[in-house]
Amino acid sequence: MANPEKDEVTGTETTGHEWDGIKELNTPLPRWWVWTFYATIIWGIGYMIAYPAIPLVKTNTKGLLGTTNRMELQAELDAVKKARGEKLAKLEKLSLEEISKDPELREFAVNMGKAAFKANCVQCHGSGAQGGPGYPNLNDDDWIWGGTLEAIHYTITNGARYNPDTNEDTRQSEMPAFGEQLEPQQINAVVEYVLKLSGQPHDEAKAKEGEKVFMEEAGCNGCHGDKGEGIQDAGGPRLSDGIWLYSGTREAIKSQIMKPKHGVMPAWKGRLDPATIKALTIYVHSLGGGAKS
DSSP states (O other): OSSSSSSSTTTBBEEEEEEEEEEEEOOOOOHHHHHHHHHHHHHHHHHHHSOOOOBSSSOOOOOOSOHHHHHHHHHHHHHHHHHHHHHHHHHSOHHHHHHHHOOHHHHHHHHHHHHHHHTTTTTHTTSSSSOOOBBOOOOSOSSSOOOOHHHHHHHHHHHHHSSSSOTTTTBBBOHHHHHTTTHHHHHHHHHHHHHTTTTTTOOOHHHHHHIIIIIISSSTTHOOOTTTTBBGTTTTTTOSSSOOOOOOHHHHHHHHHSSOOOOBBBBBTBBBBBHHHHHHHHHHHHHHTOOOO
């Protein structure tokens, strides 16, 4: 344009384009931006020449350098796999005690077990292994079947009440439904005694009566111990603390006595390889509640 028109408001020249009364201002891009744009085009062309970039019918251009990030990644993965394979072989070969005494191998097992726990166990035990109603907390030291390395390993391997007809090694313990065996007043008395054992408010007179039922008439001490301390060999939970699987309220205790709930844990033998089961064992034991072997 010989004599470009200028916008009255901004004083900027127009391009001469007009649409519906709106005129386009002539505001070209900054030169530095234009040269940067050209540089990226040149860099892109150079990249396509140097590296694999252009897809063909059955393959792709190989590039002058003949290398890819995928090749470098695969090399790193192969190195990790080799190092991991050596540690996995040790996990399978060594005993749990030997693994625990090797700081480097124990750290590897804990990390591996943590990953396996997130993939297989958090659905019931929670992301922090804190458990929930009907699902044990793995961070405390209250263990129904024991918290040693060997005990935890056995439980993970064989499960609890998991297909007992076909899996003879599964942990097995069931509390009778005393609602079918005891009179209502006997059940209420036992509830008061259990509340007393766990240090909760209770009716002392009924608790004294409940102690007799607990020890003699119902035989609860055969699994829970004379003082409610629990018997791990029998799978009898401890009643003398504040840790409860199904809540420790008066109503919850009564319900469990009358019509008990029985949880089921799957047996991981056959689902997970032996090294992973050992790693899970080490991880669960490391959470803080595991007992010494």
